[in-house]
Amino acid sequence: xxxxxxxxxxxxxxxxxxxxxxxxxxxxxxxxxxxxxxxxxxxxxxxxxxxxxxxxxxxxxxxxxxxxxxxxxxxxxxxxxxxxxxxxxxxxxxxxxxxxxxxxxxxxxxxxxxxxxxx
Numbered sequence: 001x002x003x004x005x006x007x008x009x010x011x012x013x014x015x016x017x018x019x020x021x022x023x024x025x026x027x028x029x030x031x032x033x034x035x036x037x038x039x040x041x042x043x044x045x046x047x048x049x050x051x052x053x054x055x056x057x058x059x060x061x062x063x064x065x066x067x068x069x070x071x072x073x074x075x076x077x078x079x080x081x082x083x084x085x086x087x088x089x090x091x092x093x094x095x096x097x098x099x100x101x102x103x104x105x106x107x108x109x110x111x112x113x114x115x116x117x118x119x
Contacts, residue, residue, distance in 0.1 A: 007103075009100065011071065011100050011101075012068060012100050015071040016067050021061055021073070021076075022062070022063075023060045024046065024060050024062055025048045025049075025050055025058075031049070031051070032048070032049050033049070034046075035047070036114075037065075039064050043063075044063060044064040045063045045069075046062040047061050047073075047119075048061075056080045056082060057081070058081065060077060065112075068100065068102045068106045069106070069109045069112070072102065072110055073113065075100060080117070088117050091118070093107070093111055096113055097110055
């Protein structure tokens with residue numbers, strides 16, 4: 001991705017440069033995971049979270065998709081820290097869309113984020 005591509009805002013470019021939150025956790029009693037989407041439809045996400053005292057302590061992702069989707073998955077790993085079960089159940093993709101200035105044409109892919117969080 002070019003660093004001066006006008007289709008992407010500063011936060012998308014920053015996250016794409018390093019993809020903070022990329023990866024996953026080994027299975028364990030304190031790890032939960034959710035997934036959604038598929039590569040054939042252009043967006044796939046596996047989200048894993050380490051839980052401490054009923055709250056997300058750390059989150060990681062593995063994803064396939066466009067730069068907006070990958071940046072949103074990265075952003076989500078930061079956003080979910082501290083979230084409890086009710087927060088996860090009520091989380092809405094529009095928060096990521098607003099934070100990253102995602103164009104409306106990509107909104108459908110961001111629903112994949114919401115589905116993985118709720119999974």
